[in-house]
Structure formats: C-alpha cells, structure tokens
Amino acid sequence: MMAGRSRRTELDGLDQALIAALEQDGRATNVELARSLGVSEKTVRLRITRLLTEHGLRVRAHMPVDTSASRMVFLLHTQPGRRFDVAEFLSSRPEVEHVYLATGFSDVLVHAVFADDGAALRFLVDTVESHDGVRATDSCHLIREVGGPALAPDDRHHPEVDKQVLADLMIGPQPAATLDGLLDAICVAVTNGLGADRVLVGVRSDPHARAPILRSRGLSRGYIDALAERIAQGWTPGVVRQVWDTRLHVVLPDARTDRLFEGAHDLVRAEGYVTMMNLPVLYGDSLIATISGYFDDATSLDDDYLSTAQGVADHFAVALARKIGWLPPAL
Numbered sequence: 001m002m003a004g005r006s007r008r009t010e011l012d013g014l015d016q017a018l019i020a021a022l023e024q025d026g027r028a029t030n031v032e033l034a035r036s037l038g039v040s041e042k043t044v045r046l047r048i049t050r051l052l053t054e055h056g057l058r059v060r061a062h063m064p065v066d067t068s069a070s071r072m073v074f075l076l077h078t079q080p081g082r083r084f085d086v087a088e089f090l091s092s093r094p095e096v097e098h099v100y101l102a103t104g105f106s107d108v109l110v111h112a113v114f115a116d117d118g119a120a121l122r123f124l125v126d127t128v129e130s131h132d133g134v135r136a137t138d139s140c141h142l143i144r145e146v147g148g149p150a151l152a153p154d155d156r157h158h159p160e161v162d163k164q165v166l167a168d169l170m171i172g173p174q175p176a177a178t179l180d181g182l183l184d185a186i187c188v189a190v191t192n193g194l195g196a197d198r199v200l201v202g203v204r205s206d207p208h209a210r211a212p213i214l215r216s217r218g219l220s221r222g223y224i225d226a227l228a229e230r231i232a233q234g235w236t237p238g239v240v241r242q243v244w245d246t247r248l249h250v251v252l253p254d255a256r257t258d259r260l261f262e263g264a265h266d267l268v269r270a271e272g273y274v275t276m277m278n279l280p281v282l283y284g285d286s287l288i289a290t291i292s293g294y295f296d297d298a299t300s301l302d303d304d305y306l307s308t309a310q311g312v313a314d315h316f317a318v319a320l321a322r323k324i325g326w327l328p329p330a331l
Contacts, residue, residue: 011055014039018047019057027246031285041285053307070120071113071142074128075106082133083107089131094266095123097257106138157297159195161308166193170315179203179323182316183215186291189312191217194305196293198273200224203289203324212289213324219294223271227264235263243280243290249310251301252276255294275299277306279313283321 011019014037021033030048034041051057078086083101087108091099098111110128114120128137169189183201190199198218216224231237238260242250252258255268255276268276273294281289291313301309 014043015047015051015055018044019051022057029247029285058303069113069115070117072111072120072124073140073142074110074112074124075102075138075140076108076110076128076134077136078107079133079135086131086133089133090128091269092266093123093127094263095119097265111142157295157299159295159299159301159305161195161305162193165189166308166312169193170312179213180215182319182323183213186316186320187215187217189316190291190293190309194293194309194312196277197296198294200292200294201289202292203320204287220271223267226267230264237261237264239276239278240290243278244287247280247282247285247287249280249306250278251306252278253300254298272296275301277301277309279310281313281317281320283317288317288321288324 017037018033021028021036028036030041030044034044037044048057076086087099087101090096090108090110093112095112095114096110097113100109101107102109112120112123114123124137124139128134166189169185183203186201187199190196198216200214200216200219202212202214204212214224214228239250239252239258242260250260252261253275255261256265256274261268261276271294273296275295275298277293277295279291279293280287281291293309
C-alpha cells in the first residue's frame with residue numbers, strides 16, 4: 001500500500017451535515033452547500049465525491065406522475081390496402097408513443113399519451129377518424145403498467161468502457177491545442193472510450209451566450225438542425241433544465257417516451273437511438289458545457305459507469321474553460 005492518508009470509512013459531523021443538506025435540497029450547488037456549512041467549495045466537492053464513491057450516496061431526480069394525463073390505445077380498422085399509409089401517418093404525430101401493424105381484430109394499434117381526456121378526444125376526432133384510410137376505431141384507457149420482459153434490466157445492453165482509450169486521452173499528451181481538437185477528443189472519449197454510439201457536446205462560448213457551440217459524432221445533420229430549430233422556437237427539453245438546475249448527470253433509459261424529452265419523441269425515433277446520457281461539464285460552480293451520449297439499444301448505465309463518465313467530463317472541464325476564454329491561457 002502506498003504511503004499517505006488512509007481511507008476514512010466512518011462519517012464525521014461534516015459528512016452528516018452535508019447529507020442532511022442534500023436531503024433538504026438535492027439541487028443545491030456546491031457553492032451554496034459550502035456557504036451554509038461554513039467550509040470551502042473544494043471541501044464540499046471532495047466530500048461529495050468520497051460519499052458517492054465510498055459510501056454509496058445517491059442524489060436522485062424524481063418527477064411526480066401526472067395523474068391528469070390520458071394514456072390511450074386506439075384499435076383501428078382501415079380501408080383495404082391502407083393500413084401502411086395510416087400507420088406511417090400516425091407514427092409521425094408527437095402524441096403517439098408506439099404504432100403496431102396487427103392482424104385479427106384490428107389492422108393498426110396505436111398507443112398515445114395526452115395532457116387530458118379532452119386532448120385525447122380531439123386527437124381521435126380530428127386526426128384518427130378524419131383520416132380517409134380509417135374505416136372504424138375502438139379505444140381504451142391504459143390504467144397502470146404492471147411490468148414485463150421489456151422492463152427487465154438484465155435484458156438491456158451494458159456498454160463496455162475502454163480504459164486504454166480513456167487513459168491515452170486523459171493521462172497521455174497534453175489537451176489538443178485548439179478548441180476543435182479538444183471537442184474532437186471529447187467525442188472520441190465518449191464513443192470509443194465510454195462505448196456510446198453517438199455524442200453531442202454543447203459548449204457555452206461565453207457566460208451570456210444564447211446559442212451553444214455544438215460538436216457531434218454519429219448524429220445526423222438533420223437531427224441536430226431540427227433540435228436546434230425547436231430550441232430556437234422556445235422549446236427547452238426538461239432534461240436540459242434538469243442538468244442546469246441540479247449540476248448532476250441525467251439519464252433517460254428510453255428517450256422515445258420519457259417526459260423529460262417530450263416534444264422531441266418524433267426526432268428520437270427518426271434518429272434511431274433509445275437511451276440518452278447527459279453529463280454536466282463544470283468549471284467551479286459554472287456549467288460551461290453538456291455532454292450527451294446516445295445508445296442505439298436500450299442500455300443499462302450503472303453507478304460505476306456513470307461515475308467513470310462524469311470523471312471524463314470533469315477531466316476536460318479546465319482545458320475547455322481555457323479554450324473558450326473562461327480561463328487565461330496556460331503559461
């Protein structure tokens with residue numbers, strides 16, 4: 001064993017006070033916690049890291065279920081030869097979660113979610129029954145999901161971390177000399193090192209910038225442009241707000257249906273990914289960038305993986321802050 005400070009296994013008074021503060025407000029920043037506890041921000045950051053890695057501390061986000069939402073299944077009988085047209089038309093609607101081609105009692109089965117029953121009725125009348133390919137429709141409410149094979153975590157993909165790739169990037173040569181080079185290195189770390197299928201890095205070029213600098217790998221130009229257009233029109237995905245508010249990573253096990261990405265479910269399906277991981281890149285208490293990793297299959301991201309992924313984001317924070325002018329150039 002190397003000489004040095006021994007690992008402390010018991011929680012002291014400061015640890016207990018920090019846990020209590022996080023229980024009261026899990027969104028509190030390190031600076032706010034440090035101020036309330038009378039210690040430095042660095043002390044809070046190191047304590048939280050130790051509590052996470054050695055004691056199993058978890059700070060989780062929770063969104064209450066909207067009990068007013070109306071979850072519906074529509075069973076459609078189509079005109080002869082029109083089932084494909086009807087299915088493709090309805091699959092493009094933002095309210096629709098799943099569309100299935102069927103045989104027997106119905107030709108097309110549609111699962112959709114609405115803000116309330118009134119919105120569901122308008123969809124049925126204005127969108128479904130008005131389609132000239134629909135002959136008749138039956139519908140029913142979904143009450144509660146019980147479970148099933150699709151929910152079993154063992155059936156999900158587990159990404160492989162390539163430690164050699166990460167080591168070459170993080171303890172090898174100095175960071176890239178240009179911002180473009182650094183962003184490329186981040187993309188390589190997330191895809192080649194962390195096993196994501198795609199990646200999007202959004203950087204705030206200055207503290208007041210409205211439009212971030214974007215760098216991606218594996219995502220189509222059409223997806224990025226459509227996402228940027230919706231954000232410019234005033235749509236801000238809940239997942240982004242969650243990262244900004246909590247300064248913590250946010251994972252969407254299925255971005256096609258998760259309410260934190262509501263308003264872009266159609267884009268997710270068109271792009272073809274399932275699981276989404278969002279990491280904050282912090283310089284001190286300032287969020288200077290976000291890193292989003294995308295997985296084409298339903299993917300299980302355990303605590304060890306997320307700790308490694310956040311460590312990668314933290315590693316690039318200082319170099320990124322320097323490249324965008326938040327820090328003076330290195331001497």
